Amino acid sequence: MSNVMEIRWHGRGGQGAKTASLLLADAAFNTGKYVQGFPEYGPERMGAPITAYNRISDEKITVHSNIYNPQFVVVVDDSLLTAVDVTNGLSEDGAIIINTTKKAEEIKPLLKGYAGKVYTIDARKISTECLGRYFPNTPMLAAVVVVSKLMPIDDFISDMAESYKHKFASKPHVVEGNIRALKRSVTEVHEI
Amino acid sequence: MSKRDRLSGNEAVSVAMRQINPDVVAAFPITPSTEVPQYFASFVANGMVDTEFVPVESEHSAMSACIGAQAAGARTMTATSANGLALMWEMLYIAASSKLPITLAAVNRALSGPININNDHSDTMGARDSGWIQIYGENNQEAYDNFIQAVRIGEHPDVMLPVMDCYDGFITSHAVENIELLDDDAVKKFVGEYNPGESLLNRKNPISVGPLDTVTHYFEHKRIQAEAMKNAKQVILDVAEEFEKLTGRKYGLFEEYMMDDAEVAIVIINSTAGTAKETIKGLRAKGIKAGLIKIRVFRPFPVEEIAKALSKVKAVAIMDKCDGFNAAGGPLFNEVTSALYGRADGIKAINYIYGLGGRDVSVQDIATVYDRLLDIVNTGNIGEVYNYLGVRE
Incomplete structure (x- = not known):
């Protein structure tokens, strides 16, 4: 599976981590890739920790297990850093992307000595300013595309614009807000 | 001829169901199969199919409604999982012994107890001797392809048995993966019209379905049922060969x-x-x-x-x-x-x-x-x- 990009999402029920994994699968699919997007199902409660996964490859993917050694981990809620072993199995050649306002010295001690790259983004700020509400999945989606270099950013933005137009046909202002959130996120995800 | 798409297993099977456009779908929701009738109900509501959708009050009733509809001569389908399949148990045997080629999307989930929503095969394995044909699939593509083939297999005059299209709950039913979908017309042409030789609504040839079968005939009827299951093997291979000509995807036993x-x-x-x-x-x-x-x-x-x-x-x-x-x-x-x-x-x-x-x-x-x-x-x-x-x- 050396040619398969594996991504693990950690979020809380209701934050859209599952949806983000499916949107990422969609975006990669539209570039001609083979994709998998799937959550790990358990008791479904708002606020409970949830895990979702992506596999993306140029070749057909047959593995149907969870992901144990991802190249990238996305943490949609920084309160999970103390609740879930988010860096477990994460490749040190890869990266972790965290939605947080905390500084490097606060975040790094929570990562159990993870030696790979660490990126942060303030998805709350971007989401509330662009969408008027807290939907962290849009900024996190943009962040993972930037960090993983999965596809050219311009292609990603235009592809997402198309799918938002389709999804929110009756609410054009939501489309515009989401696109603005994506564009801002591209510039506001930083390595710490 | 085909369309590259990305769908979950349940989405794919509901698309197959839409393309087949059955006469009747009767279903009751249970995780992880719920999305199949859920998506299908939206196709009904949007006028994309002309199916009679029967939202029943239990799985026992779902299978009972399927039996009634199929016996009347309607092409009939449903979906369920785990305890829903278990609640159908009594009626599964009646569907099979009445030679009614109902198609069931069986989305595999662990049978209670302890209660658990996730995947294993305890539900359909429990139903293995109910007289239904059981076809299993590795991924969304196979769940879709098998569902389309199931209709032709079950309805073949040498078979006339109900068919379960079994695929893994969540792992297949809820994961989005690449898939090749057939054109609607190609599916409709492949499955054809359902014209059962005998049915309750055929006034020219009145029949009874499900009467008391006494000592003089019960054994012979079971023997006929067993022969139909033997016949199914060749029919499954013939249908697979035809499907391969259409899609290039090869299936066997x-x-x-x-x-x-x-x-x-x-x-x-x-x-x-x-x-x-x-x-x-x-x-x-x-x-x-x-x-x-x-x-x-x-x-x-x-x-x-x-x-x-x-x-x-x-x-x-x-x-x-x-x-x-x-x-x-x-x-x-x-x-x-x-x-x-x-x-x-x-x-x-x-x-x-x-x-x-x-x-x-x-x-x-x-x-x-x-x-x-x-x-x-x-x-x-x-x-x-x-x-x-x-x-x-």
């Missing part, structure tokens, strides 16, 4: 993966077969002659074909995602070992129960099974026959 020169093999059902293929690639790179048989058709069980396919291996592990509670092994193990008896004797066979209640199975987990098989080949010592993979003891 089971899939053989790297079996030509295999010395060690596993026999397995559904999504974990895909994971095991990745294990095999790794083993083959190290020069280990590992192979795999993925069961597609469990009812009828391809006894002679399985024995032939396994005849050259030295050791085989039969993988059950369902325990047998007979203190000896799971249902697939029983079927495969009895197929080998007298046809391919002397092959060392062991059983693993795996993945119950959604316990994840990784590429490495499957590698430990092949390690065990290689050890059996090297030492000649089988050891414990009835084993568990990935359980805390």
